Amino acid sequence: MSEQKSKIYDVVIVGAGPSGGQCARLLTQKGHKVLIVDRVRDLSLNNFSSAGAPLSILEEFELPKSVVATYWNKLTLVSTNFEKKWISPEDKGVVMDFTKLREFLLDEVQKHHGEVKLGWEYKRHKTLGDGSLEISLYNSINKKIENVVTDVLVDGTGSARSITGKRDNPKNYVQGIGLEFIVKTKKEIDSKDFQFFLGYKYISNGYGWIFPMSNKEYKIGVAWYPQYLKKPIQPAEYIEKIIEDYLGLDKKEYTITEKHGGTLFYNSKRKDTYQNGRVVGIGDVVSSVNWLGGEGIRYGMRNATLATKYIDEAIRKNEFVFSQYEKEAKGYLRKEYWIAEKLSKLVYGKLSDRNITRGVKVVSLFHFDEILSVLFENQYSRLFVVINRYLRKKFFKR
Numbered sequence: 001m002s003e004q005k006s007k008i009y010d011v012v013i014v015g016a017g018p019s020g021g022q023c024a025r026l027l028t029q030k031g032h033k034v035l036i037v038d039r040v041r042d043l044s045l046n047n048f049s050s051a052g053a054p055l056s057i058l059e060e061f062e063l064p065k066s067v068v069a070t071y072w073n074k075l076t077l078v079s080t081n082f083e084k085k086w087i088s089p090e091d092k093g094v095v096m097d098f099t100k101l102r103e104f105l106l107d108e109v110q111k112h113h114g115e116v117k118l119g120w121e122y123k124r125h126k127t128l129g130d131g132s133l134e135i136s137l138y139n140s141i142n143k144k145i146e147n148v149v150t151d152v153l154v155d156g157t158g159s160a161r162s163i164t165g166k167r168d169n170p171k172n173y174v175q176g177i178g179l180e181f182i183v184k185t186k187k188e189i190d191s192k193d194f195q196f197f198l199g200y201k202y203i204s205n206g207y208g209w210i211f212p213m214s215n216k217e218y219k220i221g222v223a224w225y226p227q228y229l230k231k232p233i234q235p236a237e238y239i240e241k242i243i244e245d246y247l248g249l250d251k252k253e254y255t256i257t258e259k260h261g262g263t264l265f266y267n268s269k270r271k272d273t274y275q276n277g278r279v280v281g282i283g284d285v286v287s288s289v290n291w292l293g294g295e296g297i298r299y300g301m302r303n304a305t306l307a308t309k310y311i312d313e314a315i316r317k318n319e320f321v322f323s324q325y326e327k328e329a330k331g332y333l334r335k336e337y338w339i340a341e342k343l344s345k346l347v348y349g350k351l352s353d354r355n356i357t358r359g360v361k362v363v364s365l366f367h368f369d370e371i372l373s374v375l376f377e378n379q380y381s382r383l384f385v386v387i388n389r390y391l392r393k394k395f396f397k398r
């Protein structure tokens with residue numbers, strides 16, 4: 001095992017997910033000396049995310065069309081006994097290629113003279129006499145250790161929290177697991193329909209989805225919350241049910257070209273480590289994901305953008321205090337995050353199959369833009385509007 005002399009950076013970011021990539025991209029644009037590392041040697045090896053999002057993600061983060069697998073203009077909610085489809089003449093969202101998204105962010109980093117190291121794992125760090133941090137990185141292929149020195153260390157390692165750890169009471173971390181198949185078929189399936197499944201027929205205590213990609217490929221998956229399960233489930237069987245029962249595909253009519261998935265750990269008390277001296281946590285490390293639907297890319301990138309502001313300021317002032325970042329990050333959509341958690345607990349943990357179908361019937365009275373504003377913009381007060389609409393329709397037939 002060989003060890004090399006330390007190299008010096010302003011910021012070292014561990015984790016090249018959407019949050020780490022966005023953080024590195026913005027800091028290099030501001031002229032800082034940045035290193036971003038990830039333990040995978042090729043980002044396609046952890047292509048775990050379905051990467052669905054509203055169309056606004058492209059403009060908000062200046063993402064090119066090359067990261068888009070497909071655009072969708074329909075949204076379907078399927079429950080055990082009822083389904084609703086919304087259709088728009090314009091595109092409303094995208095399904096991205098998760099690998100291409102992260103590769104794009106790393107290309108941007110290199111374009112602005114940042115350094116990228118794939119296949120390197122964060123092992124440990126220590127504080128040096130001048131307050132800077134020395135980090136040990138390990139390359140498992142050539143068994144090499146490299147030490148680097150930095151003013152700021154960013155933990156962008158997602159739910160693993162490889163640097164900051166899960167230090168709060170284990171009870172406060174709720175778990176969501178997703179399994180997804182990439183399915184190829186020659187049969188005609190709507191390639192612009194973003195479909196969600198709720199209710200016990202297609203997945204109990206969670207939700208399922210069909211997200212179109214290009215070339216007659218579809219991301220079909222299920223997500224579930226182990227803490228709500230009364231008995232163990234076979235997630236692959238639920239996915240097959242969506243493919244065979246819902247889409248009506250015979251085994252010979254489709255091939256599964258890839259299987260992947262991941263686990264998210266979410267701290268419901270907002271007690272993650274946002275900052276500890278010169279270490280800053282971003283993205284899923286600080287539970288930035290929306291817990292109702294598991295949408296984490298936009299929120300992780302937003303959180304990274306916020307952190308960048310404080311990291312830039314700290315380096316320029318040579319004052320490495322990040323308490324204001326923690327305050328602002330925790331305050332962001334505080335009420336909305338709380339409601340999303342409660343709704344998630346209700347829908348995936350408490351409601352019977354019949355009541356889920358009833359709920360889907362109620363939300364079916366939303367117009368397309370209204371349902372999108374609830375799902376993607378956290379406008380939960382609109383739920384009262386639609387409940388009112390439902391009651392009037394039911395009792396006054398209006």
Ligand SMILES: Cc1cc2nc3c(=O)[nH]c(=O)nc-3n(C[C@H](O)[C@H](O)[C@H](O)COP(=O)(O)OP(=O)(O)OC[C@H]3O[C@@H](n4cnc5c(N)ncnc54)[C@H](O)[C@@H]3O)c2cc1C
Nearest residue numbers: 015017018019039049051052122158178262283284296297
């Ligand atoms: C099955 C599934 C489907 C999803 N679908 C969607 C969706 O449709 N839309 C959406 O917006 N969100 C979705 N999400 C959530 C979204 O993918 C995450 O919220 C988002 O990826 C979080 O980004 P991040 O950068 O914080 O962390 P991650 O994307 O998890 O990135 C962390 C990176 O850190 C690296 N790493 C970890 N430990 C170390 C270490 N010790 N050393 C070096 N590197 C390390 C990992 O290899 C990884 O690349 C989904 C999640 C799952 C599990």
